[in-house]
Amino acid sequence: MTTVTADLPASYLTKEHTIASWLLTSDHKRIALLFFASITFFFFIGGFAATLIRLHLLNPAGTLLQPDMYNRMFSMHGIVMVWFFLIPSIPTTLGNFLIPLMIGARDLAFPKINLASWYVFNISGFFVLFCLFVGGVDTGWTFYTPYSTLFANGYVIPAAVAVFINGFSSIMTGLNFVITIHRLRAPGMTWMRLPLFVWAIYAVSLVMLLATPVLAMTLALVALERWMGVGIFDPQLGGDPLLFQHMFWFYSHPAVYIMILPAMGVVSELVSCFARRPVFGYEGMAYALMSIAVISFFVWAHHMFVAGISIYAGIVFSLLTFFVAVPSAIKVFNWTATLHKGSISFDAPMLYALGFVGLFTIGGLTGLMVATLPIDIHVHDTYFVIAHFHYIMVGGTVSAFFGGLHYWWPKITGRLYPEMWARVAAIITFLGFNLTFFPQFILGYLGMPRRYYTYDPAWQVWNVLSSAGASILAAAYTLPLLYLGWSLFYGARAGANPWRATGLEWLTSSPPPQHNFPRTPVVRAAPYQYNPADGSYVAQDGSSNA
Amino acid sequence: MQWVPFWPRDASVTAQSIDKIFIGELALVLVILGFVFGLMIVFGLRYRRGSRANRTGLIKKTWHWEIGWTVGSLAAFLVLFVWGANMYVWLYDPPRAGLEIYVVAKQWMWKAQHPGGQREINELHVPLGETVRLLLTSQDVIHSFFVPAFRVKHDVLPGQYETFWFKPTELGRFRLECTQYCGTEHAHMGGDIVVMPPADYARWLSRQGEHESLAQQGEALFRKYGCSGCHGANSTVHAPSLVGVYGGLVHLEGGDTVRADERYIRDSILLPRSQIVAGYAPVMPSFAGQIGEDDLVKLVAYVQSLSPIDGASQ
Numbered sequence: 001m002t003t004v005t006a007d008l009p010a011s012y013l014t015k016e017h018t019i020a021s022w023l024l025t026s027d028h029k030r031i032a033l034l035f036f037a038s039i040t041f042f043f044f045i046g047g048f049a050a051t052l053i054r055l056h057l058l059n060p061a062g063t064l065l066q067p068d069m070y071n072r073m074f075s076m077h078g079i080v081m082v083w084f085f086l087i088p089s090i091p092t093t094l095g096n097f098l099i100p101l102m103i104g105a106r107d108l109a110f111p112k113i114n115l116a117s118w119y120v121f122n123i124s125g126f127f128v129l130f131c132l133f134v135g136g137v138d139t140g141w142t143f144y145t146p147y148s149t150l151f152a153n154g155y156v157i158p159a160a161v162a163v164f165i166n167g168f169s170s171i172m173t174g175l176n177f178v179i180t181i182h183r184l185r186a187p188g189m190t191w192m193r194l195p196l197f198v199w200a201i202y203a204v205s206l207v208m209l210l211a212t213p214v215l216a217m218t219l220a221l222v223a224l225e226r227w228m229g230v231g232i233f234d235p236q237l238g239g240d241p242l243l244f245q246h247m248f249w250f251y252s253h254p255a256v257y258i259m260i261l262p263a264m265g266v267v268s269e270l271v272s273c274f275a276r277r278p279v280f281g282y283e284g285m286a287y288a289l290m291s292i293a294v295i296s297f298f299v300w301a302h303h304m305f306v307a308g309i310s311i312y313a314g315i316v317f318s319l320l321t322f323f324v325a326v327p328s329a330i331k332v333f334n335w336t337a338t339l340h341k342g343s344i345s346f347d348a349p350m351l352y353a354l355g356f357v358g359l360f361t362i363g364g365l366t367g368l369m370v371a372t373l374p375i376d377i378h379v380h381d382t383y384f385v386i387a388h389f390h391y392i393m394v395g396g397t398v399s400a401f402f403g404g405l406h407y408w409w410p411k412i413t414g415r416l417y418p419e420m421w422a423r424v425a426a427i428i429t430f431l432g433f434n435l436t437f438f439p440q441f442i443l444g445y446l447g448m449p450r451r452y453y454t455y456d457p458a459w460q461v462w463n464v465l466s467s468a469g470a471s472i473l474a475a476a477y478t479l480p481l482l483y484l485g486w487s488l489f490y491g492a493r494a495g496a497n498p499w500r501a502t503g504l505e506w507l508t509s510s511p512p513p514q515h516n517f518p519r520t521p522v523v524r525a526a527p528y529q530y531n532p533a534d535g536s537y538v539a540q541d542g543s544s545n546a
Numbered sequence: 547m548q549w550v551p552f553w554p555r556d557a558s559v560t561a562q563s564i565d566k567i568f569i570g571e572l573a574l575v576l577v578i579l580g581f582v583f584g585l586m587i588v589f590g591l592r593y594r595r596g597s598r599a600n601r602t603g604l605i606k607k608t609w610h611w612e613i614g615w616t617v618g619s620l621a622a623f624l625v626l627f628v629w630g631a632n633m634y635v636w637l638y639d640p641p642r643a644g645l646e647i648y649v650v651a652k653q654w655m656w657k658a659q660h661p662g663g664q665r666e667i668n669e670l671h672v673p674l675g676e677t678v679r680l681l682l683t684s685q686d687v688i689h690s691f692f693v694p695a696f697r698v699k700h701d702v703l704p705g706q707y708e709t710f711w712f713k714p715t716e717l718g719r720f721r722l723e724c725t726q727y728c729g730t731e732h733a734h735m736g737g738d739i740v741v742m743p744p745a746d747y748a749r750w751l752s753r754q755g756e757h758e759s760l761a762q763q764g765e766a767l768f769r770k771y772g773c774s775g776c777h778g779a780n781s782t783v784h785a786p787s788l789v790g791v792y793g794g795l796v797h798l799e800g801g802d803t804v805r806a807d808e809r810y811i812r813d814s815i816l817l818p819r820s821q822i823v824a825g826y827a828p829v830m831p832s833f834a835g836q837i838g839e840d841d842l843v844k845l846v847a848y849v850q851s852l853s854p855i856d857g858a859s860q
Contacts, residue, residue, distance in 0.1 A: 139727075368571065381690060446554050
């Protein structure tokens with residue numbers, strides 16, 4: 001270690017103690033923690049809805065919840081989990097905390113916009129909670145017209161307003177990251193020396209900036225049609241219901257990649273560090289991230305193969321969907337190859353990362369199946385699709401989020417978490433996840449449609465297995481809350497670099513001081529200069545460590 | 547595949563084809579999955595920290611490998627794409643249908659109308675081994691017509707006709723489900739497809755009471771709504787005759803040519819000015835909002851019946 005830690009100022013956590021110093025902070029690290037509090041809250045709201053859904057489906061007759069209540073629960077689960085947890089999850093917490101640290105900057109380019117983004121997020125969160133408490137919404141998270149504009153009996157407009165406002169938080173955060181990564185890199189931090197996590201956040205920020213406005217327009221039109229009867233989507237008013245689906249998926253398919261790209265960035269950091277080996281094919285990994293971001297804009301209509309689009313549209317979008325799978329395949333193979341000749345230790349972050357690779361691979365391969373036109377005709381809108389995208393979003397993104405949280409926990413809090421408990425949580429997350437969602441592939445092929453509050457009794461065994469898995473998963477997600485909370489007070493003090501990792505974020509103390517580095521670091525080395533043969537590494541400032 | 551305890555019944559021609567491609571892809575997926583998981587396990591054991599494996603000579607020219615698995619994945623994906631797209635074209639290009647049935651969906655029921663005028667709700671009787679073509683529309687929101695045992699699914703949209711076909715290969719009752727979320731009772735918007743031997747089907751049809759055929763009912767409506775005043779044989783108004791229109795090509799003002807299918811006929815009733823036949827003045831008033839889906843079905847069936855090339859709906 002070259003950095004002297006003794007004469008550093010107080011950490012960002014201890015510098016000021018007032019509540020105002022948190023609520024009015026412009027420090028990206030504090031804002032990251034504010035976001036962390038918000039999205040954790042929403043994760044448990046969305047998780048609560050999921051728990052009710054799985055409890056309800058234990059019984060094929062579906063007697064626990066009234067039909068309207070069940071419909072509100074899956075709608076709220078989707079809306080909250082997509083916009084209030086998955087999309088902001090990694091970018092606003094780990095991204096906010098780490099991007100300036102990883103590129104050697106004092107803060108993001110626009111610290112006040114960063115804080116504004118958190119406030120905007122919470123305003124949108126207020127609307128979604130308002131919608132929930134006055135009676136909820138029953139459109140599903142997809143708001144399909146003309147159901148949402150004319151027939152839905154829930155509070156569609158508050159929900160649309162919530163998601164509309166939420167988009168501005170995404171745009172502000174994305175804009176901030178793009179400009180920060182372009183303008184505030186430390187001397188020597190060339191594009192091809194950026195950690196892959198930074199590349200991933202860069203790619204996702206571009207997608208956020210370009211896709212989110214389309215969602216805002218779409219939802220504004222839905223609200224206008226519902227409120228004033230403007231005929232955009234409802235055929236009775238001269239509108240076109242498929243237009244909505246095109247506009248919605250033009251945002252919402254890229255949004256899937258908004259959820260998964262940051263997770264890919266996290267996993268690249270983790271796999272490399274715990275295999276003590278440079279990422280296999282760094283440049284290929286960076287280009288793959290960028291190509292996924294670009295191609296993700298051209299696959300939206302694969303959600304509409306049976307919706308009444310033309311046969312030519314079906315064929316073209318199927319082909320483009322197979323294309324977007326290629327860079328994802330490259331990433332999976334490269335992560336696997338990163339293990340080759342490594343010196344692998346199975347600490348909790350690595351367990352989460354390996355779990356991610358496995359679950360993402362299953363999610364991606366079943367994605368090929370649903371991209372195949374005839375198969376999609378059968379499995380579209382069934383539990384097969386539900387299982388497929390939960391493998392990506394929960395198995396993938398949430399695993400990576402937990403992995404990243406454990407990995408950077410010592411940096412964020414200055415404390416080590418209890419390793420044994422963390423490994424237990426990582427393993428039961430993996431097992432509980434598979435038990436929850438694998439039976440849903442079978443249910444889907446058997447023909448169980450999504451959004452059904454009652455189902456054929458012949459399918460009960462698979463539903464019971466899935467619900468059993470969900471209870472394990474719930475425990476696995478609550479466990480970190482307990483032991484990470486414990487470690488805040490009783491965990492061992494972490495040094496600056498407990499994982500002996502190469503990134504700039506590990507050069508400063510844990511937790512870092514308010515402006516990150518005593519002096520701006522100079523970057524002299526590519527990332528991931530680990531040597532598995534003798535365990536040594538070269539940090540990005542060029543310092544060698546045995 | 548019926549020996550697998552959790553395999554859905556396959557009771558149509560398309561089901562067998564879709565099962566084939568599904569199993570084919572499943573096999574490929576398992577091979578890739580086995581390869582990735584296998585490598586992860588082998589590397590994880592062999593290169594665990596503290597093992598005595600040789601770690602010198604890391605692969606430097608990674609692009610050799612990357613090009614390898616890029617080309618490999620792309621080639622495999624293209625094979626899957628071509629296989630799937632080919633089958634999709636077949637699924638969308640119906641063989642000559644022996645039976646055409648209109649289906650109208652509404653919250654939360656399915657109404658079917660047979661060519662002979664027989665109607666049924668939440669049930670659909672069809673003869674075994676016959677190619678059945680469905681014409682579907684919705685009165686309210688988007689629904690989706692899904693028969694898992696046939697592996698067929700198509701969204702049913704308000705304001706337009708969608709069409710697909712199936713050919714049952716097994717007798718029995720098969721579940722019909724709505725798969726596009728449509729409101730409170732979405733989960734109960736189901737029914738049964740009843741596949742019967744052709745003779746039984748004919749008997750079933752005759753037991754439904756005396757009915758005028760759809761086309762005959764349509765003819766009465768054709769007079770009632772005043773269509774015959776212009777399109778009838780004795781009309782003095784310069785309006786296109788509808789005899790022989792269905793199934794042929796129509797030349798539109800502006801140079802376009804469209805195939806006169808059910809959707810075209812429907813649109814011409816509701817939105818007559820969107821597709822003006824070349825050589826005619828745009829004088830026809832719109833009937834949007836005046837004719838319900840049930841009556842539209844009958845009118846379309848009547849116009850179909852005026853076309854000698856189509857014998858099915860006579």
